[in-house]
Amino acid sequence: MGGVRGVVIDNDRCSIARALGVLGERWSLQIVRDVFNGVRRFDALQQHLAIARNVLTNRLHGLVEAGLLERRPYQEFGSRVRYEYDLTPAGRDLWPVLMSLMAWGDRHLADGPPPVEPEHVDCGGRVKLVPVCEHGHTVDPKQLGLRLSR
Amino acid sequence: MGGVRGVVIDNDRCSIARALGVLGERWSLQIVRDVFNGVRRFDALQQHLAIARNVLTNRLHGLVEAGLLERRPYQEFGSRVRYEYDLTPAGRDLWPVLMSLMAWGDRHLADGPPPVEPEHVDCGGRVKLVPVCEHGHTVDPKQLGLRLSR
DNA sequence: TGGCTGGGTTCCGTTTGACAACCCAGGGAG
DNA sequence: CTCCCTGGGTTGTCAAACGGAACCCAGCCA
Numbered sequence: 164m165g166g167v168r169g170v171v172i173d174n175d176r177c178s179i180a181r182a183l184g185v186l187g188e189r190w191s192l193q194i195v196r197d198v199f200n201g202v203r204r205f206d207a208l209q210q211h212l213a214i215a216r217n218v219l220t221n222r223l224h225g226l227v228e229a230g231l232l233e234r235r236p237y238q239e240f241g242s243r244v245r246y247e248y249d250l251t252p253a254g255r256d257l258w259p260v261l262m263s264l265m266a267w268g269d270r271h272l273a274d275g276p277p278p279v280e281p282e283h284v285d286c287g288g289r290v291k292l293v294p295v296c297e298h299g300h301t302v303d304p305k306q307l308g309l310r311l312s313r
Numbered sequence: 314m315g316g317v318r319g320v321v322i323d324n325d326r327c328s329i330a331r332a333l334g335v336l337g338e339r340w341s342l343q344i345v346r347d348v349f350n351g352v353r354r355f356d357a358l359q360q361h362l363a364i365a366r367n368v369l370t371n372r373l374h375g376l377v378e379a380g381l382l383e384r385r386p387y388q389e390f391g392s393r394v395r396y397e398y399d400l401t402p403a404g405r406d407l408w409p410v411l412m413s414l415m416a417w418g419d420r421h422l423a424d425g426p427p428p429v430e431p432e433h434v435d436c437g438g439r440v441k442l443v444p445v446c447e448h449g450h451t452v453d454p455k456q457l458g459l460r461l462s463r
Numbered sequence: 464t465g466g467c468t469g470g471g472t473t474c475c476g477t478t479t480g481a482c483a484a485c486c487c488a489g490g491g492a493g
Numbered sequence: 494c495t496c497c498c499t500g501g502g503t504t505g506t507c508a509a510a511c512g513g514a515a516c517c518c519a520g521c522c523a
Binding site for chain 4: 354355356359366367369370392393395396
């Protein structure tokens with residue numbers, strides 16, 4: 164990947180292409196990000212994202228159907244049952260995608276210092292994603308390649 | 314991010330939202346992935362991705378304008394000058410996004426073993442992205458938080 | 464009884480995408 | 494010299510997706 168190694172497979176077998184089939188438009192990942200941050204209700208999402216209400220409905224249903232979100236009832240005192248959306252394990256597994264997108268945006272699209280940063284809650288240190296191989300080496304991006312798997 | 318910490322910022326200052334402004338649709342990241350793998354020419358991209366030609370034209374121009382690709386002339390023996398697209402440093406910096414999307418797709422959308430795997434070319438080991446904090450701790454995803462930066 | 468609120472659905476006009484046909488420059492075959 | 498082929502597009506047409514705004518409905522509350 165750092166260099167060209169010419170490993171090209173059928174596009175429809177590619178996991179990146181499949182992932183983009185679910186996540187490949189403007190809103191899905193932003194919704195997932197907001198849900199990560201505790202924004203779980205229709206109105207809150209609609210206001211924070213400034214997304215059209217019908218589009219939000221469609222995306223939420225789509226994400227539920229794709230198994231990334233779960234729609235579930237909750238009830239507050241003196242209110243009828245309402246619904247909120249929460250991440251499933253598959254949705255929660257998207258954190259590396261969000262982290263790497265955020266890091267890239269911070270580096271290449273920012274007009275100032277990054278507004279938020281990921282931290283290790285135990286020690287307060289800033290966190291980065293680092294490529295590590297199964298033998299424990301930290302991998303220089305130039306030494307990253309692709310291999311057809313056995 | 315692992316837990317809810319309620320750090321919600323303006324959506325238009327969010328690097329994820331900005332990144333999705335450039336990359337947030339079906340094709341851009343697939344084009345970047347193909348260029349990583351050495352597919353650089355219009356026709357080759359069009360055939361591999363099965364994308365409409367006018368859409369490919371639009372995407373390529375958009376990616377050039379966004380500074381992720383560079384359009385440059387090349388010449389083969391007995392042919393006139395033609396053009397190919399190559400990654401700029403900003404485009405090359407997207408490898409963690411592609412890696413994390415691929416890992417997620419492999420885990421949650423695959424119908425068999427992953428077709429390709431990232432490897433450390435020096436030692437042949439499989440590579441994963443690991444969150445590491447500035448104090449050198451490997452961070453458990455549950456210990457990942459967000460902090461408003463100073 | 465009527466209003467307010469959360470969580471939508473419906474309608475309509477605009478944008479974006481897919482598919483197919485066409486274009487154009489230069490090299491090579493006849 | 495003419496014709497055709499190839500890479501790299503552009504143009505035209507139609508369908509799907511998006512945005513904005515209006516409408517709806519159930520239940521709590523005054």
